[in-house]
Amino acid sequence: MSDPATLHDTAHAVPPPPLTQDVSTVKLVFTLVFAGVIAGVLLVFAFHATLPAIEAHKAEVLRAAIGEVLKGPARYETLYVLPEGISATLPSGAREKDFEKVFYGFDAQDTPIGFALVAMGPGFQDQIKLIFGFDPRAGRLLGIKVLESKETPGLGDKIEKDASFRTQFEGIAAPLLGVKKGEKSAENEIEMITGATISSRAVVRNLNQAVTRLQPLLLAYLDAQAKVGTTQEESNPKATASTPNRVVPVDADLRSAAP
Amino acid sequence: MTPTPHSQPIQVMAAPHFKGPDSTPQIMWSVVASLCPVIAASIYFFGPSALLVILASCAGAIVTEWAFVRSGPRTLFDGSGMITGVLLGLTLPPGFPLWMAFVGGAFGIGFGKMIFGGLGQNIFNPALLGRAFLQAAFPVAITTWSASGEAWAGSWWHLRGDNFALPLMSPHVVDTLTGATPLGFMKFEHTATSNLDLLLGSVNGSIGETSGLVILVSGAYLAWKNFLNWRIPASIFLSVAGIASVLHAIDAARYPSPIFMLFSGGLMLGAVFMATDMVTSPVTNRGCWIFGIGIGFLVVSIRIWGGLSEGVMYAILLMNALVPFINRITQPRVFGTSVKVRSL
Amino acid sequence: MRKSTAQEDLLRGIWRENPVLVQVLGLCPTLAVTNTVENSLVMGIATFAVLLGSSFFVSLFKRFIPNEIRISVYILIIATFVTVAEMCLEALVPEVHKALGAFIALIVVNCIILGRQEAFAAKNTVWRSVLDAIGSGLGFILAMLMMGSLREVIGYGTFLGIPLFGDSYEPWVVMILPPGGFLTLGVILLTLGYVEERRRANRVSAMSAQERA
Numbered sequence: 137m138s139d140p141a142t143l144h145d146t147a148h149a150v151p152p153p154p155l156t157q158d159v160s161t162v163k164l165v166f167t168l169v170f171a172g173v174i175a176g177v178l179l180v181f182a183f184h185a186t187l188p189a190i191e192a193h194k195a196e197v198l199r200a201a202i203g204e205v206l207k208g209p210a211r212y213e214t215l216y217v218l219p220e221g222i223s224a225t226l227p228s229g230a231r232e233k234d235f236e237k238v239f240y241g242f243d244a245q246d247t248p249i250g251f252a253l254v255a256m257g258p259g260f261q262d263q264i265k266l267i268f269g270f271d272p273r274a275g276r277l278l279g280i281k282v283l284e285s286k287e288t289p290g291l292g293d294k295i296e297k298d299a300s301f302r303t304q305f306e307g308i309a310a311p312l313l314g315v316k317k318g319e320k321s322a323e324n325e326i327e328m329i330t331g332a333t334i335s336s337r338a339v340v341r342n343l344n345q346a347v348t349r350l351q352p353l354l355l356a357y358l359d360a361q362a363k364v365g366t367t368q369e370e371s372n373p374k375a376t377a378s379t380p381n382r383v384v385p386v387d388a389d390l391r392s393a394a395p
Numbered sequence: 396m397t398p399t400p401h402s403q404p405i406q407v408m409a410a411p412h413f414k415g416p417d418s419t420p421q422i423m424w425s426v427v428a429s430l431c432p433v434i435a436a437s438i439y440f441f442g443p444s445a446l447l448v449i450l451a452s453c454a455g456a457i458v459t460e461w462a463f464v465r466s467g468p469r470t471l472f473d474g475s476g477m478i479t480g481v482l483l484g485l486t487l488p489p490g491f492p493l494w495m496a497f498v499g500g501a502f503g504i505g506f507g508k509m510i511f512g513g514l515g516q517n518i519f520n521p522a523l524l525g526r527a528f529l530q531a532a533f534p535v536a537i538t539t540w541s542a543s544g545e546a547w548a549g550s551w552w553h554l555r556g557d558n559f560a561l562p563l564m565s566p567h568v569v570d571t572l573t574g575a576t577p578l579g580f581m582k583f584e585h586t587a588t589s590n591l592d593l594l595l596g597s598v599n600g601s602i603g604e605t606s607g608l609v610i611l612v613s614g615a616y617l618a619w620k621n622f623l624n625w626r627i628p629a630s631i632f633l634s635v636a637g638i639a640s641v642l643h644a645i646d647a648a649r650y651p652s653p654i655f656m657l658f659s660g661g662l663m664l665g666a667v668f669m670a671t672d673m674v675t676s677p678v679t680n681r682g683c684w685i686f687g688i689g690i691g692f693l694v695v696s697i698r699i700w701g702g703l704s705e706g707v708m709y710a711i712l713l714m715n716a717l718v719p720f721i722n723r724i725t726q727p728r729v730f731g732t733s734v735k736v737r738s739l
Numbered sequence: 740m741r742k743s744t745a746q747e748d749l750l751r752g753i754w755r756e757n758p759v760l761v762q763v764l765g766l767c768p769t770l771a772v773t774n775t776v777e778n779s780l781v782m783g784i785a786t787f788a789v790l791l792g793s794s795f796f797v798s799l800f801k802r803f804i805p806n807e808i809r810i811s812v813y814i815l816i817i818a819t820f821v822t823v824a825e826m827c828l829e830a831l832v833p834e835v836h837k838a839l840g841a842f843i844a845l846i847v848v849n850c851i852i853l854g855r856q857e858a859f860a861a862k863n864t865v866w867r868s869v870l871d872a873i874g875s876g877l878g879f880i881l882a883m884l885m886m887g888s889l890r891e892v893i894g895y896g897t898f899l900g901i902p903l904f905g906d907s908y909e910p911w912v913v914m915i916l917p918p919g920g921f922l923t924l925g926v927i928l929l930t931l932g933y934v935e936e937r938r939r940a941n942r943v944s945a946m947s948a949q950e951r952a
Contacts, residue, residue: 159806163805168812171812175818179819180828186826189830189831268848288916291534291912531912531913532911532914536909565907
């Protein structure tokens with residue numbers, strides 16, 4: 137076997153040597169494993185260095201979105217959609233990310249504003265992910281915001297960027313009905329964006345589906361809460377507020393920024 | 396100076412050495428002439444807007460042609476650029492901004508024809524390529540159809556939209572003066588338009604695609620002069636009518652009638668004037684049948700199952716791309732051989 | 740073969756042997772993410788960083804990398820830098836990271852990077868490889884910016900998000916869709932080719948004029 141060092145000096149001169157030259161397999165495996173270990177260690181460091189910023193940003197985006205669709209709540213609670221109904225607590229041993237979440241917002245006087253719900257469904261190109269504020273007792277939407285979409289730039293993405301389309305959803309009663317621009321005749325009708333009918337209809341359809349799915353669950357939750365509330369509210373008005381780690385206060389500046 | 400091929404004393408040319416009476420410019424200008432009734436009908440239905448849009452797309456086409464042929468073969472006056480311009484103009488809505496029509500004509504000639512090497516070298520129909528570009532670039536403007544009928548009664552002279560929008564600027568659209576095309580009504584509202592309106596052309600739509608009767612008469616003239624291969628429109632009509640009849644028989648409420656399919660949208664204009672473009676259609680008669688049936692199948696598929704309400708443009712462009720392969724598999728038997736020579 | 744100077748190593752990749760405009764490599768990101776200047780710039784910088792890091796390490800360790808598995812080791816080094824770059828982008832510019840999506844991870848298979856390792860870093864000193872990587876990386880950023888500015892200015896009427904033509908500008912939607920990428924790249928290559936041809940023709944006619952004189 138030739139000396140590895142000389143092999144390399146010649147290897148990277150003009151013609152690469154034929155592969156028949158015998159290099160021990162152990163050396164090849166060792167080199168790859170060594171390089172892999174170094175790479176792995178580097179990645180772990182990078183992961184830990186960037187993780188806090190990434191997580192903080194994700195939480196910030198969520199908080200801003202909830203603040204926007206609920207029109208600036210003072211705080212909100214995170215509730216979980218379990219198979220048996222909506223609950224403030226997870227069954228023991230369950231992981232948080234396995235369950236759909238809804239967010240229950242309260243204003244500064246601690247009066248409930250409504251729920252922020254996530255609706256996801258097919259759009260024109262790909263899935264559209266929406267968050268919307270909803271008052272289940274009145275059956276009315278409070279506002280919507282697009283979290284993720286890949287709709288056609290300049291057309292379909294108007295569902296995100298066109299404020300006159302978005303503001304139509306504030307205070308409107310579900311189920312919604314999409315109509316052509318300029319033909320709104322009933323209260324629950326939404327005017328579609330010209331040239332982006334498919335995307336606009338997808339938004340309406342996704343919202344309707346989420347409402348039909350979640351409204352009964354939310355009402356059941358509120359009824360259960362009301363029962364608990366009447367027995368406890370007199371003695372301790374804060375009793376229904378959940379444990380501190382799930383209560384997220386919304387920044388004062390965020391509240392003032394919301395219209 | 397080095398001798399150029401033109402200065403050689405003896406000219407050597409390939410066969411054929413007999414010349415027919417029809418030259419390229421002659422054929423091209425005949426097609427332009429046969430388009431005149433279609434243009435006239437469109438002006439009757441849509442007023443001066445129609446003429447303005449056609450002139451703008453012609454200007455775009457011809458200016459671009461001029462810019463490319465300052466050196467090289469003089470194809471400026473052979474009428475082919477003019478055909479592209481007129482055909483493109485006929486596929487646009489009447490209220491289309493003139494600057495966009497100009498851009499479409501320029502793109503059609505520049506990217507649809509000259510980049511491939513000029514007349515006779517292009518793969519795709521230049522007018523349709525121009526329209527495809529406009530559809531992708533300005534999807535809102537190109538689907539804003541001005542309302543026909545009552546909205547314009549007694550005001551023939553009025554422009555049908557913001558034709559004079561400043562270059563690069565958006566047109567101002569008055570929503571009450573727009574309406575859907577018959578295909579749009581069918582797709583999104585499930586209402587059909589009367590067959591007589593479709594036949595005569597008093598419906599919303601592109602400038603030149605509304606009057607099916609006039610287009611058929613012009614096409615018959617061209618077919619009689621042998622300037623187009625009648626097999627292409629015939630196979631398109633037959634296949635569209637055939638598939639539509641079967642679907643209509645299965646579920647009449649869901650699928651429109653074959654008459655509606657034939658006379659709505661751009662099918663007539665596309666089948667007679669665009670699919671038959673000599674450069675971008677197959678050379679063999681058998682190939683023409685395959686080509687036309689393919690277009691018919693694609694048109695019905697896009698209209699019924701696709702996201703768009705109209706599919707003639709994409710159907711023809713897709714089949715244009717297949718023409719070289721169609722030509723290859725339909726090569727006639729070499730004289731004197733018994734086995735067909737295939738080179739695929 | 741004549742040895743190139745350090746200056747040549749640096750400048751070569753920027754224009755004369757530009758990885759995108761001349762070698763026509765790395766077209767996937769060039770076509771896919773250049774719909775705005777911001778996306779193009781971030782993509783360019785990420786690729787630049789990965790190229791610089793990979794070239795440095797490949798040339799540093801070239802003695803210890805057996806020839807038989809060199810490609811695997813290069814890919815390992817490149818993939819490490821890409822993953823680090825992806826995490827950094829997500830932490831620093833989350834909005835752009837979302838817009839670029841899968842194309843950041845796809846830097847791994849950008850052939851400019853593997854090409855520079857195999858063609859240059861594996862045979863040259865660390866110093867020269869770093870210069871070469873900087874040159875090619877800048878050339879890539881330049882090409883991305885050309886694509887991104889053309890497409891954003893025509894497709895949105897803005898530059899880095901700043902409106903250029905006022906409110907009533909009609910955006911050419913096609914320019915920010917995939918066909919617009921192909922059109923823009925085609926037009927850029929066509930223009931450069933045309934200019935180059937004209938220059939060459941002028942040079943030839945000047946030379947023949949000299950000979951006659």
